[in-house]
Amino acid sequence: MIEPDLSGRSVLLVGTGRSRLPVLVRLLTAGAEVTVTGCADDLVAVHQDLSLLAAQNGLTPSTEWALLANRLLDLTYLEPFAAVTAVPKAALVVCVPRDDEEETFWADQCRRLGVLFRAERPLPAGVALVGGGPGARDLLTLGAVAELRGADVVFADRLGPAAVLAELAPGALVVDVGKDPGHHRVPQERIEELLVAFGQSGYRVARLKGGDPYVFGRGGEERRTLLENVVPVTVRPGISSAISVPAAADIPVTCRQVSTSFTVLSGHQVPEDSVLEGLVKVGGTLVVLMGVGTLPPLLAGLRRAGLPADMPAAVVENGYASDQRVFTGTAANLVELAAVHKVRSPAVFVIGEVVRLRDELLEVATAARIRLDPEPPLAPEVHGGSGVRSTSTRGTSADTGDAEAPGTSADSSPEVVAATVPDSVDLSAFETPEMHTELSGFTIGITASRRATDQANAFLRRGAQVITAPTLAITPTEGDTELLTETALVIENPPDLLLVTTGHGLNGWFEAAEAAGMGEDLRSALTGTTILVRGAKARGAVRAQGFSDAGISADDSTTSLVDVALAHGVGGKRVAIQQHGVVDHAQMARLVAAGADLVTIRPYRWVKPEDPKAVSTLMASVIRHHVDVLTFTSAPAAEALLTTAKEEGLYELLLEAMRTEVTCVAVGPVTAAPLVAAGIEPLMPERHRLGSMIRVVVDHLNDHAIDQAQTRCGAVALRGVELLIGGERLTLPPHLADLLRVLVQADGDVVTRASLRRALPAGPSDHAIDMAISRLRKIIAPHNLVVTVPKRGFKLASV
Numbered sequence: 001m002i003e004p005d006l007s008g009r010s011v012l013l014v015g016t017g018r019s020r021l022p023v024l025v026r027l028l029t030a031g032a033e034v035t036v037t038g039c040a041d042d043l044v045a046v047h048q049d050l051s052l053l054a055a056q057n058g059l060t061p062s063t064e065w066a067l068l069a070n071r072l073l074d075l076t077y078l079e080p081f082a083a084v085t086a087v088p089k090a091a092l093v094v095c096v097p098r099d100d101e102e103e104t105f106w107a108d109q110c111r112r113l114g115v116l117f118r119a120e121r122p123l124p125a126g127v128a129l130v131g132g133g134p135g136a137r138d139l140l141t142l143g144a145v146a147e148l149r150g151a152d153v154v155f156a157d158r159l160g161p162a163a164v165l166a167e168l169a170p171g172a173l174v175v176d177v178g179k180d181p182g183h184h185r186v187p188q189e190r191i192e193e194l195l196v197a198f199g200q201s202g203y204r205v206a207r208l209k210g211g212d213p214y215v216f217g218r219g220g221e222e223r224r225t226l227l228e229n230v231v232p233v234t235v236r237p238g239i240s241s242a243i244s245v246p247a248a249a250d251i252p253v254t255c256r257q258v259s260t261s262f263t264v265l266s267g268h269q270v271p272e273d274s275v276l277e278g279l280v281k282v283g284g285t286l287v288v289l290m291g292v293g294t295l296p297p298l299l300a301g302l303r304r305a306g307l308p309a310d311m312p313a314a315v316v317e318n319g320y321a322s323d324q325r326v327f328t329g330t331a332a333n334l335v336e337l338a339a340v341h342k343v344r345s346p347a348v349f350v351i352g353e354v355v356r357l358r359d360e361l362l363e364v365a366t367a368a369r370i371r372l373d374p375e376p377p378l379a380p381e382v383h384g385g386s387g388v389r390s391t392s393t394r395g396t397s398a399d400t401g402d403a404e405a406p407g408t409s410a411d412s413s414p415e416v417v418a419a420t421v422p423d424s425v426d427l428s429a430f431e432t433p434e435m436h437t438e439l440s441g442f443t444i445g446i447t448a449s450r451r452a453t454d455q456a457n458a459f460l461r462r463g464a465q466v467i468t469a470p471t472l473a474i475t476p477t478e479g480d481t482e483l484l485t486e487t488a489l490v491i492e493n494p495p496d497l498l499l500v501t502t503g504h505g506l507n508g509w510f511e512a513a514e515a516a517g518m519g520e521d522l523r524s525a526l527t528g529t530t531i532l533v534r535g536a537k538a539r540g541a542v543r544a545q546g547f548s549d550a551g552i553s554a555d556d557s558t559t560s561l562v563d564v565a566l567a568h569g570v571g572g573k574r575v576a577i578q579q580h581g582v583v584d585h586a587q588m589a590r591l592v593a594a595g596a597d598l599v600t601i602r603p604y605r606w607v608k609p610e611d612p613k614a615v616s617t618l619m620a621s622v623i624r625h626h627v628d629v630l631t632f633t634s635a636p637a638a639e640a641l642l643t644t645a646k647e648e649g650l651y652e653l654l655l656e657a658m659r660t661e662v663t664c665v666a667v668g669p670v671t672a673a674p675l676v677a678a679g680i681e682p683l684m685p686e687r688h689r690l691g692s693m694i695r696v697v698v699d700h701l702n703d704h705a706i707d708q709a710q711t712r713c714g715a716v717a718l719r720g721v722e723l724l725i726g727g728e729r730l731t732l733p734p735h736l737a738d739l740l741r742v743l744v745q746a747d748g749d750v751v752t753r754a755s756l757r758r759a760l761p762a763g764p765s766d767h768a769i770d771m772a773i774s775r776l777r778k779i780i781a782p783h784n785l786v787v788t789v790p791k792r793g794f795k796l797a798s799v
C-alpha cells in the first residue's frame with residue numbers, strides 16, 4: 001500500500017512546485033536513485049522557507065530536517081529540456097504536475113517508451129485535521145495516509161501514530177505539539193496560532209491526532225479558528241479509541257440483548273451526580289477516556305447514582321501496543337485494580353455487562369482450543385511520544401532492564417489478570433509523576449553506534465529530547481575476504497589459546513564463517529583450544545556457541561585479559577585474539593614479546609561515521625550548551641569525537657563545554673579513559689551497564705540541573721528548556737531558556753544587560769537581549785514573571 005520496492009532503482013522526478021519536496025524525500029527514503037528535473041535551488045528554497053517559518057514561530061526543527069538541505073544539494077538535477085531523454089533510463093517516472101496538461105505530457109512520454117509512470121497530485125494549501133486511530137498503523141485510514149504523504153508540515157500529538165511519520169512523511173517538517181496528561185506542553189491557543197500561521201503560508205499542514213479529531217480531540221475548536229482566519233481546513237475522521245481499544249481486549253461496546261447503547265465519557269471532569277444518575281438509568285455501556293486521574297471520584301459518583309457493585313468493568317491500557325494490558329473486575333474493585341497494577345495513561349475504562357463477553361469469549365475459545373492471541377500487527381506498533389516508544393518489551397537484555405517502564409509486563413503478550421487485589425492499596429499511585437516526564441525539558445546527546453536506538457528510546461520514553469550522532473560506525477565484515485583468510489588460518493592451524501574480547505564479535509565471526517560454509521570446520525578446529533574471555537558477555541557468547549572458557553579477565557579491559565593469557569603461558573604457543581573495533585597495539589606487543597605466535601581475527605571494524613554531518617550538528621549543539629548530557633558507551637567513540645573536533649577546529653570550544661556546562665557520562669572506566677586524558681571528568685555508573693548509565697543521567701539531571709525560584713507567580717522551575725509555572729509545562733526555545741536561567745539563578749536579584757551578555761554562549765547584543773526578553777514574556781504570558789528594572793536590567797518578580 002505504501003511504496004513499491006524502489007531500493008536501488010532509478011526514478012525520474014518531474015513536475016513543478018513545492019509539493020515535489022515531500023514526494024522526493026519519500027522516494028529517497030524508499031531507497032530510490034532519484035534524478036530531479038529543474039535546479040536544486042527551488043527545492044532548497046522550499047526547505048529554507050519552511051525552516052524560516054519554523055524559526056519565526058519559535059520552533060526548532062529536528063536534526064533530520066536540518067540535514068535535509070545537504071541531501072537536496074547532493075542530488076542529481078537535470079535541465080528540464082534534457083528530462084525527456086532521461087525517461088528511457090528510468091525504472092519509474094514520478095510526476096508532481098501543476099495541471100492536467102503537464103501530467104498528460106509525461107504520461108504519454110512514458111507510455112510511448114514503456115516506462116512505468118505515476119502521478120502524485122499535490123494537495124492544496126491549507127490544514128487537514130487528520131484522525132490517526134488508536135496507535136496501530138493498520139488502523140490509519142487511506143485518507144490519513146494520503147494526507148501524511150502529501151504534507152509539507154505535520155503537527156503531531158502524543159497519542160497519534162507518530163512512528164509512521166518517518167515512513168509516510170519523511171520529508172515533512174514535523175512539529176511535536178504532544179501533550180502529557182495534566183500538563184499541556186504546548187497550550188491549545190499556541191497550537192491554534194501555529195496552525196493558522198502555517199495554514200496561511202501556502203503549505204499543506206496535517207494536524208495528526210490520536211483516534212478521531214472530533215472525539216475529545218479539540219478538532220471542532222481548531223476548525224473554527226482556522227475558518228475564522230480564512231484558512232482552508234478539511235477533516236479526515238479516524239478510528240476512535242472509544243470503540244477500538246475495548247475491541248482490542250475482546251470487548252464489543254454493544255451487543256444485542258446485552259447493551260444497546262454506549263456513552264463515551266471524558267474523565268477530564270467528573271459529571272454531576274444528576275448526570276451520572278441519568279447514565280446509570282440508561283443502562284448501556286460506559287466508556288471512559290482520559291480517566292486514569294479521576295477514576296476514584298467517577299466510580300464513587302456512579303456507585304452513589306445506583307451502579308451495582310458487581311457490574312463488570314475493565315481497563316485497557318496502551319491498546320494495540322505490544323505492552324497492552326487488560327484488567328477485568330467489577331465496579332467495586334476497578335479503582336483498586338488500576339492502582340495495584342499502576343495503570344497509566346493512555347487507558348480506556350469500560351463499565352457494563354459487555355465486559356462479561358470478554359470472559360465468555362475466552363471460555364469458548366479455550367473449549368475450542370483456539371488461542372485468543374492478539375492479532376499479529378500488520379506493521380510495527382506505532383505508539384507514543386515522538387513515535388519512539390520501544391516497540392516491544394520482549395527480549396530486552398539485562399542491560400536495559402531498568403530502562404523499561406515500570407509496570408510493563410516482562411512478556412509482550414497482553415496480560416490478563418483476575419480481579420483479586422489486596423485489601424489495602426496505595427492510591428497515591430495515581431499521583432506519582434509519570435516516568436515519561438522524568439527527563440522532559442532536557443536534551444541528551446548520544447555518541448554510540450551500537451544499541452544507540454535502545455539508548456535513545458530509553459531517554460525519549462522519559463520525555464527527553466535526543467540528538468544521536470554515532471561518531472563511529474561499525475561495519476560487519478561478513479563476506480570480507482580478510483576475515484575469511486584469518487578464519488582459514490585458524491582452521492588450518494588451530495590455536496592453543498583463543499582470547500575472546502567481545503560477545504558481539506565472537507558471534508559475528510561465527511556467523512560470517514557459517515555464511516561462507518566454514519562454520520563446521522571452525523568449530524572442530526577450536527575443540528582443543530583453551531579459551532579465555534574478557535568480561536561476562538564474552539563468556540555468555542562462548543557458552544552460547546557450545547564452548548566453555550578456561551578463564552576470565554579481572555576487569556573489562558584487554559590489558560587484564562592479556563594478563564590472564566600471560567599467566568597461562570603463551571611462549572611458543574599459537575594465540576588467536578578476536579579484536580574489537582580498535583586494535584590495542586600495546587597489548588598485542590606484550591603477547592608477541594612473551595613469545596606468542598599471534599593470529600588476529602577482526603570480525604568487525606570501526607570506520608568513519610556514515611553521517612559526519614550529524615556529528616557536526618551534535619558538536620555545535622554541545623558548544624552552544626543546548627545539550628545537557630552527552631553519553632559515551634565506547635572508548636573508540638569518545639576518541640573519535642575528540643579527533644573529529646580537532647579536525648574541524650572545534651576542539652577547544654568543545655572541550656570547554658564538556659568540562660563545564662555539558663555533563664559527560666561514560667558507561668565505564670575503559671570508555672571514560674580518552675575523556676579523562678583530555679581533562680574531562682565524566683560521571684560513571686557503579687555497574688557498567690547501559691541501564692545503570694541511564695539511571696545516572698536521570699538522577700544527575702534531577703538532582704543538579706533544575707533551577708528553582710519562589711516568585712510572585714508562585715514556584716517556578718526550569719528544567720533544560722522546559723519551564724514549570726502555575727501548573728503548566730512550557731517548552732521554550734533554547735536561547736530563551738538560557739536567558740531565563742540566568743534570571744532564575746539570580747533568584748530575584750537584578751541582572752544587568754552586561755552580565756546577561758557575558759552569561760549567554762552566543763554573546764548577544766543589548767538589542768537582541770531586549771527582543772529575547774519580549775519574546776519570552778509573550779510565551780509565558782499571562783504570567784508576569786520577568787520585571788524590567790529601569791536603567792539597570794531585569795529580574796524575576798520576587799515575592
Ligand code: SAH
Binds near residue numbers: 212217291318319346
Ligand atoms: N481523539 C481520541 C481521544 C483523545 S483523548 C480518540 O478518538 O481516540 C485521549 C484518551 O484516549 C486517552 O486518555 C485514552 O483514554 C484514550 N486512548 C487513546 N489511544 C489509546 C490507546 N491506544 N489505548 C488506550 N487508550 C487510548
